[in-house]
Amino acid sequence: MPTGTEFIRALEHHRARTLASRCPEPEPLSDQLVVSWIHHDNMLEGRLFRPEEILDALGDEDGTMDRYLHPLMEEIRRYRDAIRLVWDVAHEGDEAVSLDNLKAIHRCLTPRSKDRGGLYRQTSPVHRDYYQAICTADKVPYHLRKLFEFIRAECDEACDPISFAADVHHRLMHIYPFRRNPGTTARLFTNLLLLSRGYPPALITSHARQEYYNALASPDCGELTRIFRSSVGVFLNGGGLSLVRA
Numbered sequence: 548m549p550t551g552t553e554f555i556r557a558l559e560h561h562r563a564r565t566l567a568s569r570c571p572e573p574e575p576l577s578d579q580l581v582v583s584w585i586h587h588d589n590m591l592e593g594r595l596f597r598p599e600e601i602l603d604a605l606g607d608e609d610g611t612m613d614r615y616l617h618p619l620m621e622e623i624r625r626y627r628d629a630i631r632l633v634w635d636v637a638h639e640g641d642e643a644v645s646l647d648n649l650k651a652i653h654r655c656l657t658p659r660s661k662d663r664g665g666l667y668r669q670t671s672p673v674h675r676d677y678y679q680a681i682c683t684a685d686k687v688p689y690h691l692r693k694l695f696e697f698i699r700a701e702c703d704e705a706c707d708p709i710s711f712a713a714d715v716h717h718r719l720m721h722i723y724p725f726r727r728n729p730g731t732t733a734r735l736f737t738n739l740l741l742l743s744r745g746y747p748p749a750l751i752t753s754h755a756r757q758e759y760y761n762a763l764a765s766p767d768c769g770e771l772t773r774i775f776r777s778s779v780g781v782f783l784n785g786g787g788l789s790l791v792r793a
Contacts, residue, residue: 554776555707557783562745573638578605585626590753592730596623629655633735637742644740646695652735656728668726677730679763681723690722709779710772712741712749717768747782749775
């Protein structure tokens with residue numbers, strides 16, 4: 548993977564090519580990318596969706612399965628729909644990175660009313676999948692407002708967009724806006740930020756799970772930047788989204 552100025556040069560070359568070839572309608576996502584994205588991102592949460600299960604869900608094969616597998620298929624498709632949402636709205640450019648779309652991603656992943664899709668958490672949970680420090684529940688609206696002010700003011704001036712995205716993700720996970728699916732929502736939103744500017748997504752593989760958790764617990768985004776750079780480097784080296792494999 549290129550490092551330093553070479554990495555930034557490769558990143559900006561990718562961005563220039565992406566924006567120059569951007570069509571009025573977003574290109575469809577490949578099944579290979581969707582399968583890989585669903586598999587690895589959910590493995591970060593400790594949820595194993597096997598590639599063959601994901602392919603069954605994408606193919607709407609529920610009718611050939613036992614009924615007890617139907618909720619699994621629905622859960623996988625919800626995540627597919629959230630990816631599609633991110634992919635499609637990113638095509639709108641800078642305006643796609645909004646609080647409304649953050650909430651829309653969460654609602655897509657968390658459709659049941661009892662899970663408060665798109666609504667902020669009301670407590671500061673003790674037993675969590677993540678163990679970084681989080682703000683108190685009453686501070687969530689304030690910190691989200693400051694985060695979006697930061698994005699609007701600094702994003703397009705950032706010398707290193709991957710470090711900036713890692714910083715946004717680090718801050719968003721400290722805010723921890725939602726009780727259910729906070730990590731998956733935050734990663735999808737961070738990739739919306741990158742894709743909206745023409746950059747590749749940072750798809751963290753399951754092998755980096757512990758490193759990712761440790762990076763979130765760090766006081767700054769340095770380690771998370773390294774993980775993001777490695778993930779984005781897959782796309783820069785391969786020259787396309789299809790090279791991310793489950």
